[in-house]
Amino acid sequence: MPELPEVETICRGLRPHLQGRRIVRVKVFEPRLRHRIDPGLPACLRGQTIIQVDRRAKYIFVYLERKNVWVFHLGMSGKLIFVHPATPKQKHDHIVVTLDNGQELRYHDPRRFGLSLVVPEAKLHELPQLRDLGLDPFDAQFDGQYLYSFTRRSSRRIRDLLLDQQVVAGIGNIYANEILGRAGIRPMTRSSRLTREKVERIASMIPRVLSEAIRWCGTSFSDYRDADDQFGEFQNHLRVYDRDGEECRVCPSTIKRVALGNRSAFYCPSCQK
């Protein structure tokens, strides 16, 4: 599932292809995503020039000239990729967008958990999907104090708290484990038992780990590809995630795996206390 670094990588890949381009035509081949695509979507987008591409957490925002925003969420397996129009349409290419330079942007999503809709810019952050999101980890207001305000009153395990999109938006299981690995904190620690100092350490590690992953263009385990259909490389730099049985990259201990809820957690028993 794409997490924040993958979505940021996709945005960076989309910008040079999309900004300043005019949308000539939009064809929807399969409207049945998790939220059904509005039948009026193609007509609403046709003829509009794309001003800017941005994101908040895992939501991609394509800002359009008529003060509206085309919002995407990639769900479990969504991809936004550029192709030459002669490229045969693939199974699961649900939306095909033709740009004024002849290039095509295709939304491909085998599991169809994605989201694609247009909203007026003024109403963007009132969308039910966005209204309750916690701070984006790159928001200037995100810091140790903010995270501590959640940990001190939560008995949940810290790995699960980091996965809560209403606390910090954009982190999934891969990065939650990596952040705790680098902060030296075990994933099963109860949040309320963490000292202020430890929470500060975790909070400072969040943007650092995510930035590093963005520099490697994200993590590709299965479906994820960037806007040019390329793999990310951060999977080669993971310290703990999916490395159970392997040697820690810092000490001679072996990385352990534990079942936490329905998702595994990974940690080094020596480096993480």
Ligand SMILES: [Zn+2]
């Ligand atoms: Zn270690």
